[in-house]
Amino acid sequence: DTGVSQDPRHKITKRGQNVTFRCDPISEHNRLYWYRQTLGQGPEFLTYFQNEAQLEKSRLLSDRFSAERPKGSFSTLEIQRTEQGDSAMYLCASSDLQGGETQYFGPGTRLLVL
Amino acid sequence: AQSVAQPEDQVNVAEGNPLTVKCTYSVSGNPYLFWYVQYPNRGLQFLLKYITGDNLVKGSYGFEAEFNKSQTSFHLKKPSALVSDSALYFCAVRDMGGGFKTIFGAGTRLFVKA
Numbered sequence: 104d105t106g107v108s109q110d111p112r113h114k115i116t117k118r119g120q121n122v123t124f125r126c127d128p129i130s131e132h133n134r135l136y137w138y139r140q141t142l143g144q145g146p147e148f149l150t151y152f153q154n155e156a157q158l159e160k161s162r163l164l165s166d167r168f169s170a171e172r173p174k175g176s177f178s179t180l181e182i183q184r185t186e187q188g189d190s191a192m193y194l195c196a197s198s199d200l201q202g203g204e205t206q207y208f209g210p211g212t213r214l215l216v217l
Numbered sequence: 218a219q220s221v222a223q224p225e226d227q228v229n230v231a232e233g234n235p236l237t238v239k240c241t242y243s244v245s246g247n248p249y250l251f252w253y254v255q256y257p258n259r260g261l262q263f264l265l266k267y268i269t270g271d272n273l274v275k276g277s278y279g280f281e282a283e284f285n286k287s288q289t290s291f292h293l294k295k296p297s298a299l300v301s302d303s304a305l306y307f308c309a310v311r312d313m314g315g316g317f318k319t320i321f322g323a324g325t326r327l328f329v330k331a
Contacts, residue, residue, distance in 0.1 A: 145307050145321030146261070159317045204249050204268065204311065206319065208261040
């Protein structure tokens with residue numbers, strides 16, 4: 104399967120703990136996006152990478168959130184000092200210019216903060 | 218600022234009947250427009266997009282959408298609904314001249330009755 108993969112698929116943590124999620128995009132895609140989706144809502148944009156450069160970050164993203172894409176391939180999203188309000192599905196998507204802006208989504212990581 | 222509205226939380230249609238899922242948008246410049254579908258416990262799947270050109274766009278699974286610039290709408294349509302079309306549908310927009318942020322609507326749940 105050459106689609107977008109995310110790990111882990113599920114994460115339960117206690118409030119105040121740090122968590123890290125990984126996204127592996129489609130191999131030839133140089134663009135990578137992170138979104139957050141809560142129940143009953145559409146995906147909410149968090150951040151965008153082109154290769155290893157983080158070019159856009161939502162103003163809604165607090166300082167507790169950080170994302171990296173060190174070699175322009177996989178990406179990690181870290182949440183520090185988790186809060187119950189961070190409970191959501193975290194989605195990763197990738198695209199390339201040849202694909203005409205179409206983003207392909209991974210299955211997501213569901214986070215539950217107790 | 219860009220925004221997307223899906224005015225119907227739910228659409229019910231009988232199998233074999235035509236279906237329409239509505240979407241309106243707001244962007245400063247010219248839009249990229251997308252429809253995605255989400256099945257239970259699965260990631261978002263791309264259906265179709267409008268970038269430029271013909272206002273009527275055809276996509277996967279027999280779906281189509283019409284870009285209407287004057288009404289700022291991008292309604293999703295299918296001539297004959299299937300029970301298997303029952304899912305959650307998201308409209309999304311990106312401003313061509315406004316960075317890489319893609320805004321998703323809140324989603325419309327489609328129920329197709331046999």
